[in-house]
Amino acid sequence: MLLVRHGATVANLARPVRLQGCGIDLSLSPEGVRQAEATAEFLATIPCSAVFSSRMKRAVETAERIAARQNLVVEPLSGLHEVDVGRWEGRDRDEIEAMDPEAFLLFLEDPATNGYPEGENVVQVADRVTPILEALAERHLGQRIIVVVHNVVLRAYLAQVLEIPLARYRQLTQENCCVNVLVWQHATMQVRTVNSVWHLGE
Secondary structure, X not given: OEEEEOOOOHHHHOOOOEOOOOOOOOOOOHHHHHHHHHHHHHHOOOOOOEEEEEOXXXXXXXXXXXXXHOOOOEEEEOOOOOOOOHHHOOOEHHHHHXXXXXXXXXXXXXXXXXXXXXXXXXXXXXXXXHHXXXXXXXXXXXXXXXXXXXXXXXXXXXXXXXXXXXXXXXXXXXXXXXXXXXXEEOOEEXXXXXXXXXXXXX
């Protein structure tokens, strides 16, 4: 299973970065399109059986470019959307800290317990996506598949597989259009590669 983060949107490229959870459905920026095309070119050398994605535009647009090079059609799946960031949607770190200092401090200390106010925490994200990803792996046993999803989805899932406490999930970097390689063997997910971005030429 090749787990890919979507290409960059304008919110990803903003400095400071603006949160875009599941409530803001942006398309790829020009830079995100470049990243998606570079990823598609790289993965074209690795034949796959199926391409799946979150239903959000940034994931679908990335997956469509990858699937086109594989002569496949993307299958968007419910449940793989980005984390619900609640009332912090569309805001940057400075705005969040100013408007919600106590909640922000609790979130930084333990995002597994103290999630996004009026949204999800990291445990809820992991619980939501894990059955979907592992069902895909089981269904496509002996095949190679690609799944295009989101930053927090990937960090939460990878932390769980690697047995890293979910409170420390931020230690796992997931850059736009990175590729993670996992293998489903004996009903267990094994991680082979994390956050590979060599194909982006950066």
